[in-house]
Amino acid sequence: MPEPAKLCVSNQKGGVGKTTVAINVAGALNARGRDVLFVDLDPQGNATEGLGLVDEYESPPPSLFDVLTDPEERETIADLVVEHEEMDVIPSNIDMTAVEPELVLARRGGEQLSLALEHVEDDYDYVVVDCPPHLGYLADNALFATRNVLIPALAESTSKRALELLFDHIESLELDYEIEITDRCVVANRVEETNEAKEMMEWFHQAFPDIPVWEVRKRVALQRAFTDGHSVVEYSPDLDMAAVFDAVAADLDEQFGFADAEVPA
Numbered sequence: 116m117p118e119p120a121k122l123c124v125s126n127q128k129g130g131v132g133k134t135t136v137a138i139n140v141a142g143a144l145n146a147r148g149r150d151v152l153f154v155d156l157d158p159q160g161n162a163t164e165g166l167g168l169v170d171e172y173e174s175p176p177p178s179l180f181d182v183l184t185d186p187e188e189r190e191t192i193a194d195l196v197v198e199h200e201e202m203d204v205i206p207s208n209i210d211m212t213a214v215e216p217e218l219v220l221a222r223r224g225g226e227q228l229s230l231a232l233e234h235v236e237d238d239y240d241y242v243v244v245d246c247p248p249h250l251g252y253l254a255d256n257a258l259f260a261t262r263n264v265l266i267p268a269l270a271e272s273t274s275k276r277a278l279e280l281l282f283d284h285i286e287s288l289e290l291d292y293e294i295e296i297t298d299r300c301v302v303a304n305r306v307e308e309t310n311e312a313k314e315m316m317e318w319f320h321q322a323f324p325d326i327p328v329w330e331v332r333k334r335v336a337l338q339r340a341f342t343d344g345h346s347v348v349e350y351s352p353d354l355d356m357a358a359v360f361d362a363v364a365a366d367l368d369e370q371f372g373f374a375d376a377e378v379p380a
Contacts, residue, residue: 117372119236121261122299123156123244125254126268127284128277132304134161135341136267136331137245140302142201142346143357143364149240149373151202155179156228156257157247158211166199167344171206178208183227183256184217192231201349203239218252225252225292229260240373250284258288258296267302268319270312278322299370300327300363307333329363331356 124137134157141153155162156179160172179195181188197204218224228244236242244257258264266281268274285296301323306312319328331337332355340350348357368374 119239119242120263120367120371120373121232121236121242121244122263122265122367123246123254123257123261124265124267125246125257125281126266126277127248127250127254127281128268128274129248131248131267131269131274131277132331133248133267134165134245135337136265136302136304137243138162138165138341139337139346139348139360140265140363140367141241141243142348143360144241144243144367145201145346146348146352146361147364147368149364149368150238151241151243152196152205152235152239153199153202154205154228154232154242154244155207156211156244156253157207158209158214158253159247160207160209160211162245163204163206165341165344166202166204166206168197168199168204168206171197171204171208173209174206176210178210179205180208180210180214180217182231183214184221186230189227189231190234193235196235199344201346202243215251215253218256225255225259225288228256232260241367241371250280254284255288258285259292259294262294263297263299265299265302267304270303270306270315270319272311272315274315275318298323298326299367300329302329302331302363304331305333306330327363327366329359331359 177191182192246257336351340347
């Protein structure tokens, strides 16, 4: 079997449905029989809530904050893993709202997630990291740890500037750390039947000719699944958008070398 595949879901523009995309991609990978670890790196804890783990968000230390800021607590990341029906989860925590200043001052501040994941990642096929909706040290940690990025974006003209900022940031990070970060796919989210959306879908395909561009349309079931604490693949497997996320997962399997691994019937 290939090495564990790690990818982060990142776009600093708020309101693009980043967390929903992250949960549904992780759920689709699970449905294909992959062991998935989902890391909620967003201090707002939206993914933690969307996976039905609200109580974990306010749990006492140690939390992900301690793992990222105290080298002596790094190994306790294994104790933070919570079992969910579809995936294992390292939840966010309310203490994470204070983590950025700590990372700025820390030695190797952009590498703390990578160092912590070394203690758990070999138990999984995939590690999926949900980033915060801004570019800072947490996003740097996710990008450095995974070296692969899945990009959710709205089919709106404002996405062009947001993506430009994201890629400028990635390029700077690659230069600073002498690493390579690979774009794995773009998920155009909440696509509607408008001329702007059609034009933006054409732009996505032109701007990203070498990677898949997936189209996820607005569906009430996507929000209902989130409220229910599951991916749409689990909540409503017959939904057309569940099929899209399954296709995303199948393509990731191909890219990361899992294509020949068994998929449950």
